[in-house]
Amino acid sequence: MNLQELETPALVVDRSRMEANVFRMRKRMNELGVMLRPHVKTAKCLEAALACTGGKPAPITVSTLAEAEFFAARGFTDILYAVGLAPAKVAHVLDLHRRGIDLTVITDNVEMARLGGERARAAGIKLPLLVEIDSDGHRAGVRADDPLLIEVGRAAVQSGCELRGVMTHAGASYDCRSVGAIRAMAEQERARTVGAAERLRAAGLPAPVVSVGSTPTATYAERLDGVTEVRAGVFVFFDLVMAGISVCRTDDIALSVLASVTGHQREKGWVLVDAGWMAMSRDRGTAKQPVDQGYGLACTLDGKPLDGVIVSDIHQEHGILSHRSGDPKRMPDLPIGTLLRILPNHACATAAQFGEYHVVRGGSEIEARWRRLD
Amino acid sequence: MNLQELETPALVVDRSRMEANVFRMRKRMNELGVMLRPHVKTAKCLEAALACTGGKPAPITVSTLAEAEFFAARGFTDILYAVGLAPAKVAHVLDLHRRGIDLTVITDNVEMARLGGERARAAGIKLPLLVEIDSDGHRAGVRADDPLLIEVGRAAVQSGCELRGVMTHAGASYDCRSVGAIRAMAEQERARTVGAAERLRAAGLPAPVVSVGSTPTATYAERLDGVTEVRAGVFVFFDLVMAGISVCRTDDIALSVLASVTGHQREKGWVLVDAGWMAMSRDRGTAKQPVDQGYGLACTLDGKPLDGVIVSDIHQEHGILSHRSGDPKRMPDLPIGTLLRILPNHACATAAQFGEYHVVRGGSEIEARWRRLD
Numbered sequence: 001m002n003l004q005e006l007e008t009p010a011l012v013v014d015r016s017r018m019e020a021n022v023f024r025m026r027k028r029m030n031e032l033g034v035m036l037r038p039h040v041k042t043a044k045c046l047e048a049a050l051a052c053t054g055g056k057p058a059p060i061t062v063s064t065l066a067e068a069e070f071f072a073a074r075g076f077t078d079i080l081y082a083v084g085l086a087p088a089k090v091a092h093v094l095d096l097h098r099r100g101i102d103l104t105v106i107t108d109n110v111e112m113a114r115l116g117g118e119r120a121r122a123a124g125i126k127l128p129l130l131v132e133i134d135s136d137g138h139r140a141g142v143r144a145d146d147p148l149l150i151e152v153g154r155a156a157v158q159s160g161c162e163l164r165g166v167m168t169h170a171g172a173s174y175d176c177r178s179v180g181a182i183r184a185m186a187e188q189e190r191a192r193t194v195g196a197a198e199r200l201r202a203a204g205l206p207a208p209v210v211s212v213g214s215t216p217t218a219t220y221a222e223r224l225d226g227v228t229e230v231r232a233g234v235f236v237f238f239d240l241v242m243a244g245i246s247v248c249r250t251d252d253i254a255l256s257v258l259a260s261v262t263g264h265q266r267e268k269g270w271v272l273v274d275a276g277w278m279a280m281s282r283d284r285g286t287a288k289q290p291v292d293q294g295y296g297l298a299c300t301l302d303g304k305p306l307d308g309v310i311v312s313d314i315h316q317e318h319g320i321l322s323h324r325s326g327d328p329k330r331m332p333d334l335p336i337g338t339l340l341r342i343l344p345n346h347a348c349a350t351a352a353q354f355g356e357y358h359v360v361r362g363g364s365e366i367e368a369r370w371r372r373l374d
Numbered sequence: 375m376n377l378q379e380l381e382t383p384a385l386v387v388d389r390s391r392m393e394a395n396v397f398r399m400r401k402r403m404n405e406l407g408v409m410l411r412p413h414v415k416t417a418k419c420l421e422a423a424l425a426c427t428g429g430k431p432a433p434i435t436v437s438t439l440a441e442a443e444f445f446a447a448r449g450f451t452d453i454l455y456a457v458g459l460a461p462a463k464v465a466h467v468l469d470l471h472r473r474g475i476d477l478t479v480i481t482d483n484v485e486m487a488r489l490g491g492e493r494a495r496a497a498g499i500k501l502p503l504l505v506e507i508d509s510d511g512h513r514a515g516v517r518a519d520d521p522l523l524i525e526v527g528r529a530a531v532q533s534g535c536e537l538r539g540v541m542t543h544a545g546a547s548y549d550c551r552s553v554g555a556i557r558a559m560a561e562q563e564r565a566r567t568v569g570a571a572e573r574l575r576a577a578g579l580p581a582p583v584v585s586v587g588s589t590p591t592a593t594y595a596e597r598l599d600g601v602t603e604v605r606a607g608v609f610v611f612f613d614l615v616m617a618g619i620s621v622c623r624t625d626d627i628a629l630s631v632l633a634s635v636t637g638h639q640r641e642k643g644w645v646l647v648d649a650g651w652m653a654m655s656r657d658r659g660t661a662k663q664p665v666d667q668g669y670g671l672a673c674t675l676d677g678k679p680l681d682g683v684i685v686s687d688i689h690q691e692h693g694i695l696s697h698r699s700g701d702p703k704r705m706p707d708l709p710i711g712t713l714l715r716i717l718p719n720h721a722c723a724t725a726a727q728f729g730e731y732h733v734v735r736g737g738s739e740i741e742a743r744w745r746r747l748d
Contacts, residue, residue: 007439008462041690063691064652065381083691086634086648087711088382108637111710132637139692140637140646171689260460263482263506263514272514274460278438278726282656315545316415316722317437317457318513336485337461348690352652352727355748374729374748 003301003364004339008260009279011354012341013048013370014303015361017254018236022051025218025235032224037061037080037211039233042348044373045357046074048236061213061231065092070373072101080104080211082167082231084132084140085112090119097125104209106167108132108142110155117159129161130209131200135192136172136185144196153205165209166200168193169231173216174285179246186217194226216247237347240297244289250297250305255351256341257296258358259319261334269328270312271321275342277314281349295319296342296350301364303341306332311342377675377738378713382634383653385728386715387422387744388677389735391628392610396425399592399609406598411435411454411585413607416722418747419731420448422610435587435605439466444747446475454478454585456541456605458506458514459486464493471499478583480541482506482516484529491533503535504583505574509566510546510559518570527579539583540574542567543605547590548659553620560591568600590621611721614671618663624671624679629725630715631670632732633693635708643702644686645695649716651688655723669693670716670724675738677715680706685716 003012029036038052041063049060049071059078062068068079077100085093085105096103097120105127107113113129120127131152134141142148156163170189176182189212197207212224213231215238224230237255238248259275277295286293294310298321308324309331319342323330334340344350351357351372359368377386403410412426415437423434423445433452436442442453451474459467459479470477471494479501481487487503494501505526508515516522530537544563550556563586571581586598587605589612598604611629612622633649651669660667668684672695682698683705693716697704708714718724725731725746733742 006462007466008460083648084636084646086382086636088380088634088713092381109710112636115711134639139689139694140639260462262458262460262486265508265514272458274457277657277723281651282658282723283651284656284658315513320513336483337489339462349651349656 001366003258003358003360003366006258006358008258008339009275010258011351011357012256012258013237013357013359014254015359015367017252018048019051021235021238021248021252021254025232028218029230032221034224034227035059035229037229037231038236039063039082039213039231040067040071042233043236043351044070045370047370052236065089065096067373068096068101068103072096072099078102080231082106082169084108085116087112087115090116094120094123094125102128104128104130104164106130106132108134108140108152110151113152113156113161114159117156117161121160126160126162128164129156130164130167130211131156131196133166133168133193133196135168135189136170138172141168144192144199149196149199150203150205153200153203157205163206165207165211166193166196167211170212170214170217173214174241174245176216176245179220182216182220182245183222186221189217190221190224190227197226215242216245219247234347237351239347240293240343240345241285241289244286244291250343253343255347256299256303256343257350259340259342261336261338261340263336267328269322269326269331271331271334273319273321273340274317275319276317278316279353280311280314280319280342280344281346281353283346283349285345293345296344299341299343301339301341375740377632377732377734377740380632380732382632382713383649384632385725385731386630386632387611387731387733388628389733389741391626392422393425395609395612395622395626395628399606402592403604406595408598408601409433409603411603411605412610413437413456413587413605414441414445416607417610417725418444419744421744426610439463441747442470442475442477446470446473452476454605456480456543458482459490461486461489464490467501468494468497468499476502478502478504478538480504480506482508482514482526484525487526487530487535488533491530491535495534500534500536502538503530504538504541504585505530505570507540507542507567507570509542509563510544512546515542518566518573523570523573524577524579527574527577531579537580539581539585540567540570541585544586544588544591547588548615548619550590550619553594556590556594556619557596560595563591564595564598564601571600589616590619593621608721611725613721614667614717614719615659615663618660618665624717627717629721630673630677630717631724633714633716635710635712635714637710641702643696643700643705645705645708647693647695647714648691649685649693650691652690653727654685654688654693654716654718655720655727657720657723659719667719670718673715673717675713675715
């Protein structure tokens with residue numbers, strides 16, 4: 001079957017690109033002597049996860065317990081749930097443990113460490129826990145130099161958790177504007193998180209695991225001394241946000257949305273397509289970058305970018321393509337029914353709008369369909 | 375079961391509010407003497423659709439063929455597919471016709487009218503079609519005064535379509551900043567679309583159906599002479615965008631996302647919750663309104679807004695709550711595990727992030743779960 005036979009919109013993965021992306025990241029981690037614990041939240045797909053783990057189940061990172069269930073049911077037993085635990089999820093976490101899943105949770109506060117540990121202990125389970133470190137001020141976590149770090153670690157141990165160490169996500173790396181800035185962010189992420197582990201150890205608390213990660217910092221880190229594992233997710237597909245900060249090239253982006261041309265507003269230079277935000281998502285991650293890609297960059301059916309043709313506005317089931325310059329004369333002729341492939345700003349957000357991937361290898365021949373966790 | 379027993383995030387519908395919203399819209403349409411053809415794209419849910427159609431299947435509007443299938447399988451036979459038809463979908467449309475579904479399609483161009491009509495004729499089907507009218511310049515459609523209108527209508531008839539008339543969606547009404555402006559937009563929508571139907575008729579072409587609609591114009595239209603049906607969708611739940619343009623009150627919003635507090639960054643006045651964009655969507659529809667609600671407005675578990683507490687930033691599985699003023703001292707104390715209900719900017723986008731609704735009636739007791747088309 002060919003992409004030309006699909007009902008649009010549909011989600012497409014170019015397997016050649018995906019495999020090249022994975023190869024490079026695995027090679028880097030090997031060279032840096034650190035385990036890759038891929039974040040499966042981007043693809044939420046067995047085949048993509050196995051590509052990242054060398055074909056067999058291995059340690060992974062998830063962002064929801066639904067992902068944990070999906071991968072537990074497919075043979076993955078070592079899972080880091082890398083979003084701050086909530087009381088409402090403890091029972092489910094314990095249930096996964098009862099079924100033999102080594103699920104590590106994270107928190108940045110004493111209350112949750114205590115509550116999690118105590119409920120687990122009451123169930124006869126030693127809950128594995130990492131303390132979340134705020135290495136860049138962008139979201140959750142306790143700062144490495146905050147006395148709270150030791151308090152959280154101590155509360156975890158005292159309440160019966162298995163304190164495994166520390167983790168961070170340097171999400172601020174997405175806002176870096178140069179490779180030099182990403183390198184500096186990677187070193188900050190490493191140094192602060194290793195420092196946090198050393199402070200826990202100095203306080204007599206265990207911290208065997210030092211987990212860091214983001215695709216930008218994983219791509220450009222120069223050293224990872226003291227780090228035991230790296231989590232990265234979006235590298236499997238890449239996207240326009242990553243291309244915009246030189247973490248990949250546009251030609252590395254493995255994910256696209258197949259769309260049909262449904263109409264024109266020729267005076268305005270608009271081409272209407274059937275990929276709205278239900279397909280692309282509302283993510284505007286390139287809005288603050290030097291090159292704003294709107295809601296996505298249009299390519300031909302075989303994946304070649306149409307120079308400057310972006311999704312400039314979007315509705316639930318409609319996308320409006322126009323030339324970046326706004327000049328109607330610079331729009332190519334795209335007759336009704338033309339099939340395009342639109343590269344996403346943010347692979348995680350766009351993939352989340354679909355239930356399956358149509359897999360091609362370079363061209364437009366579909367070699368497989370991969371299920372995605374809804 | 376109570377909302378307090380759910381794993382967060384979860385989608386909640388307040389049925390009392392929903393039923394009141396539906397009652398008001400149905401009453402308005404009755405008074406204006408026009409059929410309501412509810413747009414089911416907001417809820418994508420049998421129970422919500424039946425609430426809008428008086429308990430029995432009746433004419434509806436859909437935005438995808440997947441919705442058409444979902445509702446066809448549940449007894450709905452008169453369906454308007456209100457997004458410009460693409461060649462890639464004609465085979466599926468014809469298949470629905472073969473199964474007895476009276477599915478009307480729309481287009482704004484000669485190529486699609488011709489191709490649709492011819493393929494249908496080859497299959498022995500007379501394809502019902504409306505010409506899409508651009509009544510406000512915001513998206514697709516042919517202008518009522520454009521000679522192209524007659525060309526599209528003629529191509530439809532000549533190729534064997536059953537030309538049923540015209541339709542428009544005055545989506546620009548979402549950008550109106552006063553009730554007066556919405557009233558004026560409603561009259562513009564009516565006048566231009568009725569005018570288009572009259573032009574078709576004057577050219578000897580049939581146009582029995584004049585279909586208009588958007589929730590704002592449906593709410594404030596003063597007359598609908600010449601209109602035969604109104605499509606509206608978001609009124610069933612309403613949302614912050616609609617409240618921001620006085621189409622509803624905040625207390626009418628029937629949809630919310632149940633979330634747990636998972637952490638704090640007290641110096642910054644941040645409260646972390648487990649409702650990220652996978653729950654709320656990335657919709658920023660209130661960004662340009664006088665009151666920017668961030669990614670949503672936080673309420674207590676029983677649905678009372680927390681004055682000024684909004685989702686100020688968002689990640690895949692994390693939301694960051696802060697006070698609209700930015701002042702950390704104005705944030706209420708929200709301990710770890712506190713359950714909140716967050717009102718969405720855009721009900722269609724937020725609901726689309728979930729597979730089911732938890733239905734309450736005013737309080738927090740769950741009286742039903744309603745499936746949503748994924």
